[in-house]
Amino acid sequence: MQLTKAEEQVMKYLWSLEKAYLKNILDEFPEPKPAATTIATLLKRIIDKGFIGYKQHGSNREYYPLVKKTDYFSLQMKSIIKDYFNNSAAQFASFFTTESDLSEKDLKELQKLISEQIKTKNKAK
Amino acid sequence: MQLTKAEEQVMKYLWSLEKAYLKNILDEFPEPKPAATTIATLLKRIIDKGFIGYKQHGSNREYYPLVKKTDYFSLQMKSIIKDYFNNSAAQFASFFTTESDLSEKDLKELQKLISEQIKTKNKAK
DNA sequence: AAATGTATTCTATATTTGTAGAATATAATT
DNA sequence: AATTATATTCTACAAATATAGAATACATTT
Known part of the structure; x- marks a missing residue:
């Protein structure tokens, strides 16, 4: 299942914090901050969707991502x-390299990466 | 502004048709087709968002994309x-090349493309 | 133990999105 | 001219999403 925009924003903060209490996430939001209950609602929905887990500490929860940012x-x-x-x-890939307007340095970096990739592939044989 | 999922679907058909009347777009949809009025509503909304234009032909409109698929x-x-x-x-780019699991053939193709890119960059100097 | 800070759940409302019926208009066909 | 095919607009409603108040609960501080 997919996250909605608002849910994604919460996820992004959590990914950058790695783990956080509601308060910590709220702190990340720029002014005007949403209501804490709004964040609570979103957290609950994201938990239901299986992207976030938590550890109960007393009455509070310490949230953490269940899905890596790169996987998502x-x-x-x-x-x-x-x-x-x-x-x-x-x-x-071909579209991207021709359209992304990477610098020459970036392109060379990419070439190196790809060479390594090819080598790895050959080794696997 | 962004298109919603339903709007995007209409856009995709229009991109592939290049230009089309409502009927043509409706024909693209698989069964069960949405109501023609649904498409009409979506077209109107997409026009308001500035992604589609049209030429009036009698009482009908011939729609065409104002934004290229690649630009979008x-x-x-x-x-x-x-x-x-x-x-x-x-x-x-680096993430993509290492994670996308391209075939060796694809990777070599990419290398060629990038070489050409670099050449073009150098010529521009 | 009372007060305070924080979090959670439940409930609710506004907005956006997806969908389409009814009414209307025009062009083509009979 | 009447009928038919097609498109358009207006209106409406259901579902999804964004947002948050009220009630409740626990932990910490006084």
Whole structure:
């Protein structure tokens, strides 16, 4: 299941905090802050969706992500690639490298990475 | 402004048709098709958001995208990269190449593309 | 133990989104 | 001219989402 925008925002704060009490998350929000009950509602919904867990400490809970940011991100990417590139990661990659306007330094960095990837693939054989 | 899921679906059909009357879009939908008025409502909303234009032909309209699919996609990517990669396309690219599990053939293809990119960059100097 | 700070749950409302019926309008067909 | 096909607008309602007040509960401080 997917997170809504508001839920995602809470997730993002939690990912950056790694673990947090309601208060800590509320503190992250810029003014005008939402009501604490709003955060509580969102936390509850995110828990129901299985993205957040918690440890009970007295009457409070210490929340922590159950899904890694990169994993959640991967899902989003897959959905975009499916929608816009006919499910082809290669097609996406080629679009991305030509359109993203990376600097020469970035491009060379990328080349190195890809070389390593290819090496790893060959080793696996 | 962003499109909602239902609006995006209509956009996708319109992108693939390039231009279309309501009927043509409706035809693209698989069974069970939505009501024609539903499509009409969505079209109107998308027009208000500025993503679609039209030419009036008698009482009908021939709709066409005002935003290219790749541009719309780029916006989505930017938003994701901003959210998950601290606004660094390079960071994203490196994550992507290591995580996307491209085939060796795809990787080599990518390398070629990037080489060309670098060449183009150098020419521009 | 009373007061205070914080969190949680329950409940509720406003807004946005998805969906479509009814009424209306125009063009093409009979 | 009447009928039919199609599209459009207006209106409406249901579901999902965003937001938060009221009531309640526990822990800490006084």
